[in-house]
Amino acid sequence: xxxxxxxxxxxxxxxxxxxxxxxxxxxxxxxxxxxxxxxxxxxxxxxxxxxxxxxxxxxxxxxxxxxxxxxxxxxxxxxxxxxxxxxxxxxxxxxxxxxxxxxxxxxxxxxxxxxxxxxxxxxxxxxxxxxxxxxxxxxxxxxxxxxxxxxxxxxxxxxxxxxxxxxxxxxxxxxxxxxxxxxxxxxxxxxxxxxxxxxxxxxxxxxxxxxxxxxxxxxxxxxxxxxxxxxxxxxxxxxxxxxxxxxxxxxxxxxxxxxxxxxxxxxxxxxxxxxxxxxxxxxxxxxxxxxxxxxxxxxxxxxxxxxxxxxxxxxxxxxxxxxxxxxxxxxxxxxxxxxxxxx
Amino acid sequence: xxxxxxxxxxxxxxxxxxxxxxxxxxxxxxxxxxxxxxxxxxxxxxxxxxxxxxxxxxxxxxxxxxxxxxxxxxxxxxxxxxxxxxxxxxxxxxxxxxxxxxxxxxxxxxxxxxxxxxxxxxxxxxxxxxxxxxxxxxxxxxxxxxxxxxxxxxxxxxxxxxxxxxxxxxxxxxxxxxxxxxxxxxxxxxxxxxxxxxxxxxxxxxxxxxxxxxxxxxxxxxxxxxxxxxxxxxxxxxxxxxxxxxxxxxxxxxxxxxxxxxxxxxxxxxxxxxxxxxxxxxxxxxxxxxxxxxxxxxxxxxxxxxxxxxxxxxxxxxxxxxxxxx
Numbered sequence: 001x002x003x004x005x006x007x008x009x010x011x012x013x014x015x016x017x018x019x020x021x022x023x024x025x026x027x028x029x030x031x032x033x034x035x036x037x038x039x040x041x042x043x044x045x046x047x048x049x050x051x052x053x054x055x056x057x058x059x060x061x062x063x064x065x066x067x068x069x070x071x072x073x074x075x076x077x078x079x080x081x082x083x084x085x086x087x088x089x090x091x092x093x094x095x096x097x098x099x100x101x102x103x104x105x106x107x108x109x110x111x112x113x114x115x116x117x118x119x120x121x122x123x124x125x126x127x128x129x130x131x132x133x134x135x136x137x138x139x140x141x142x143x144x145x146x147x148x149x150x151x152x153x154x155x156x157x158x159x160x161x162x163x164x165x166x167x168x169x170x171x172x173x174x175x176x177x178x179x180x181x182x183x184x185x186x187x188x189x190x191x192x193x194x195x196x197x198x199x200x201x202x203x204x205x206x207x208x209x210x211x212x213x214x215x216x217x218x219x220x221x222x223x224x225x226x227x228x229x230x231x232x233x234x235x236x237x238x239x240x241x242x243x244x245x246x247x248x249x250x251x252x253x254x255x256x257x258x259x260x261x262x263x264x265x266x267x268x269x270x271x272x273x274x275x276x277x278x279x280x281x282x283x284x285x286x287x288x289x290x291x292x293x294x295x296x297x298x299x300x301x302x303x304x305x306x307x308x309x310x311x312x313x314x315x316x317x318x319x320x321x322x323x324x325x326x327x328x329x330x331x332x333x334x335x336x337x338x339x340x341x342x343x
Numbered sequence: 344x345x346x347x348x349x350x351x352x353x354x355x356x357x358x359x360x361x362x363x364x365x366x367x368x369x370x371x372x373x374x375x376x377x378x379x380x381x382x383x384x385x386x387x388x389x390x391x392x393x394x395x396x397x398x399x400x401x402x403x404x405x406x407x408x409x410x411x412x413x414x415x416x417x418x419x420x421x422x423x424x425x426x427x428x429x430x431x432x433x434x435x436x437x438x439x440x441x442x443x444x445x446x447x448x449x450x451x452x453x454x455x456x457x458x459x460x461x462x463x464x465x466x467x468x469x470x471x472x473x474x475x476x477x478x479x480x481x482x483x484x485x486x487x488x489x490x491x492x493x494x495x496x497x498x499x500x501x502x503x504x505x506x507x508x509x510x511x512x513x514x515x516x517x518x519x520x521x522x523x524x525x526x527x528x529x530x531x532x533x534x535x536x537x538x539x540x541x542x543x544x545x546x547x548x549x550x551x552x553x554x555x556x557x558x559x560x561x562x563x564x565x566x567x568x569x570x571x572x573x574x575x576x577x578x579x580x581x582x583x584x585x586x587x588x589x590x591x592x593x594x595x596x597x598x599x600x601x602x603x604x605x606x607x608x609x610x611x612x613x614x615x616x617x618x619x620x621x622x623x624x625x626x627x628x629x630x631x632x633x634x635x636x637x638x639x640x641x642x643x644x645x646x647x648x649x650x651x652x653x654x655x656x657x658x659x660x661x662x663x664x665x666x667x668x669x
Contacts, residue, residue, distance in 0.1 A: 051530035051531065051532065051533075052501075052530055159618050161618065162618075189385040189386055189557070189619065190385060190557055190559075190598055190601065191385060191597065191598060191601065191614070191615040191619070192618065193601070194601035194612040194613060194614035194615070195614040195615075195616075197603075197612055198611050198612050198614055201611070216530070216531065218531070219602065219603045220603055222603065222608075223603030223608065223612065242608070256532060257531060257532060260531045260532045260534065260535035261531055261560065262534075262535075262538075262558065262560030262561045262563065262564045263560055263563060263564075264559040264560045264562070264563045264587065264599070264602055265563055265587055266563040266564075266566075266583045266584045266587055267584070267587075268563070269563065269564060274535060276532075276535055276536055276539060277532045277535075277536075280500045280502055280503070280533065281530075
């Protein structure tokens with residue numbers, strides 16, 4: 001197996017809830033990320049899916065060290081980067097870059113495209129000598145499919161898809177090994193999404209990049225990812241390769257999530273068996289005991305209230321083997337026949 | 344079947360500082376009672392502006408209806424007096440907006456906002472209106488409706504807020520509902536709940552529903568027929584079962600082809616090249632021609648009419664036959 005470029009172990013981020021202005025008293029915590037483990041291998045794409053509030057964007061910020069983790073470790077090529085600061089942190093950040101969701105707010109409207117893409121060189125002057133920068137920026141524009149002559153234009157002169165290309169060029173500037181993409185296409189029109197996805201796939205091959213691809217659109221994640229982690233309320237509840245997750249999900253939440261996605265095929269309308277979950281996601285400030293999904297789960301038993309199911313290959317499924325044997329945090333993990341009845 | 348709404352040759356333009364933006368350029372569609380029409384299009388395709396013109400909530404100025412007619416239950420809406428239209432709105436036709444948080448008034452309780460419908464249109468007392476509000480909240484399955492009727496919009500989750508929007512639209516049992524991206528802001532599992540609720544209420548009350556969306560999946564799930572919009576014009580209309588099997592317009596085909604499919608894993612996705620045009624400068628001829636893989640000389644000069652492809656099917660493409668076959 002390829003080398004793990006990033007290892008995440010027991011990552012936790014709690015945001016304190018306080019009361020009082022002068023004498024702040026902590027009255028609770030929003031458990032945004034509550035124990036996340038995964039590896040990212042060289043050259044692969046790890047998709048992370050989940051609904052809003054599940055903590056997927058907080059994970060991205062923690063990996064970038066834009067937020068300080070409450071607990072846990074992040075290892076970049078075996079080196080613990082969780083407590084780095086100053087120069088050492090700066091050096092690591094060169095290798096981990098980010099592409100943001102909203103191409104309208106993540107580019108400074110008062111800077112030219114050349115300055116935006118070249119800004120990483122200001123922070124890391126060793127990456128490109130001063131006289132060489134303009135040419136490098138033009139190369140980057142070319143790589144992401146924009147006209148290099150646009151270097152002096154401002155963000156508002158570009159469309160959403162073009163702006164996202166600018167954001168990607170900025171992410172590539174320092175030649176990183178890992179790019180964390182937080183919902184990179186969800187703000188774009190359908191006809192433009194495919195263009196950006198194709199660009200990202202091409203760049204991955206060209207520069208041997210490893211991606212963490214965070215999104216809520218399950219079909220796009222499936223297309224681009226080698227492995228997929230499903231998050232619910234601050235934890236990964238199921239993790240496996242693309243086929244294991246999409247064809248053989250064993251966690252009830254993954255099954256419900258997949259069954260809820262509208263399929264662009266009217267013929268499938270009658271045949272599909274939908275799992276409609278009751279209620280809303282609980283607040284991350286008040287996470288249920290035991291299994292955090294149990295309040296919405298149709299399989300929940302007493303055991304689910306008392307025991308937290310670990311993210312591991314369930315023993316019963318391991319014996320059987322096959323694609324259903326992958327990590328799933330459920331006491332009663334089992335493949336559900338998702339095949340349409342009579343189809 | 345009774346034609347509930349009939350939009351004919353509608354033109355809307357926005358007069359802005361930069362010039363005239365032609366947002367809607369000759370739209371025709373109709374909806375029958377009990378039927379769901381999906382209007383599919385990307386941002387700027389004119390799908391929401393058309394709906395606003397139908398509802399009579401177009402911002403004017405800068406928006407102006409320059410041509411066309413809108414018939415609702417036989418009456419010509421555009422010739423109606425302002426007050427007559429206001430009485431239709433809410434009572435006979437209602438709208439559900441995408442973003443419930445900004446569509447609801449943050450300083451009024453949801454009970455007051457729901458009850459207002461009955462006070463204004465039905466002349467009910469506040470107390471009776473409140474009782475009706477609770478009934479409505481029950482009907483859209485908001486748990487503990489009686490206790491929550493005094494709560495404010497921010498105290499509800501996104502899915503619950505969208506239910507309140509639906510309750511408000513349903514309050515006076517209108518004949519037509521226009522839902523503008525009703526589930527776009529919601530998570531998938533909540534989206535499924537809300538769509539199911541909307542479809543169920545529609546069946547029960549035999550309403551016409553116009554569903555405005557950009558999501559081909561949602562369309563396939565609930566619509567009877569579909570109108571695909573591009574640059575302010577309908578480029579294809581068809582019963583929903585047929586369009587997914589064999590699109591008759593290259594734009595529809597491009598959208599369908601760019602959906603990631605299983606057997607394409609690891610390959611390039613099909614992508615429609617280029618960008619949607621600016622409404623200030625719509626290309627001459629067919630508006631889609633600069634992006635179209637099939638474009639010929641005629642597409643740059645002659646605007647294609649809506650050709651009848653089959654019964655109830657039309658495509659605004661000179662080469663609809665070739666598209667349908669290939």
